[in-house]
Amino acid sequence: MHVASKLGRPVVLIHGDEQLSTRHLVGDEIGYRNRRVVDRFVTHVYKMEEDFVKHWVDNRLTVACRYGFTLVYDEYTRSRPEANNVLLSILQERLLALPAAQGASETYLKVHPKFSAIFTSNPEEYAGVHRSQDALRDRMVTMDLDHFDFDTEVAVVLAKSKLPKSQVERIVRIVRELRESGKCEFPPTVRGCVMIAKTLAARNLSPAKSNGTFLAICQDILGSETSRVGSRTKQAQVRDIIKKLVEKSSQA
Numbered sequence: 001m002h003v004a005s006k007l008g009r010p011v012v013l014i015h016g017d018e019q020l021s022t023r024h025l026v027g028d029e030i031g032y033r034n035r036r037v038v039d040r041f042v043t044h045v046y047k048m049e050e051d052f053v054k055h056w057v058d059n060r061l062t063v064a065c066r067y068g069f070t071l072v073y074d075e076y077t078r079s080r081p082e083a084n085n086v087l088l089s090i091l092q093e094r095l096l097a098l099p100a101a102q103g104a105s106e107t108y109l110k111v112h113p114k115f116s117a118i119f120t121s122n123p124e125e126y127a128g129v130h131r132s133q134d135a136l137r138d139r140m141v142t143m144d145l146d147h148f149d150f151d152t153e154v155a156v157v158l159a160k161s162k163l164p165k166s167q168v169e170r171i172v173r174i175v176r177e178l179r180e181s182g183k184c185e186f187p188p189t190v191r192g193c194v195m196i197a198k199t200l201a202a203r204n205l206s207p208a209k210s211n212g213t214f215l216a217i218c219q220d221i222l223g224s225e226t227s228r229v230g231s232r233t234k235q236a237q238v239r240d241i242i243k244k245l246v247e248k249s250s251q252a
Helices: 002-006 022-026 060-067 086-092 150-161 165-180 190-202 213-225 232-251
Strands: 011-015 027-039 047-058 070-074 095-097 108-110 116-119
Touching (some): 060 108, 086 095, 150 190, 165 213
């Protein structure tokens, strides 16, 4: 959303979903429109014409293409690949093919020159994520985002928790060392730091004066975040590593 705001154009937001189809992106015929024409031009002659036509409504992708808005398609790989096929001609030929059944004269929409799109997704190993089509990826500039650096993670946790900086730095170091250990099924993110810090803040605790509660909080939050539900063996290994890291941090 921050990158989209820098483009200075209105933003259209779409969230990827397993149930999403092409019509949810492009548009659909919703309801009917009634048209009645009454002709009394000739005296004593009454003529009336009446018909019902389906009413077409543009959905968000069509709106963005028509008016040159910035499309933010969040978690696009959670939608089925066939639902995203309509994007191929939009990104390559700058044309949107409209359904013939829409009742309008246009069957193709020329994409506005200021239209742009930003797609986000998690790695393919995440649950509920489909593999993106090669043809679609070929039409994108792909950037892999890594974790934040130490100072940025500290700044984020400080802003979210309002804990003293020394306590936040201790939490961030523990999480980063756990991440760099390579022993986790899923490396912990800055969200783990924020969860630990906000839990301490809510209970008005500090790591030094928690009487073992700080260790329990770290183990519960990071053990769950770094492994799938039910992976008790992996969680037990991670909890042992966290215990050593917490003890190490208390001696620093």
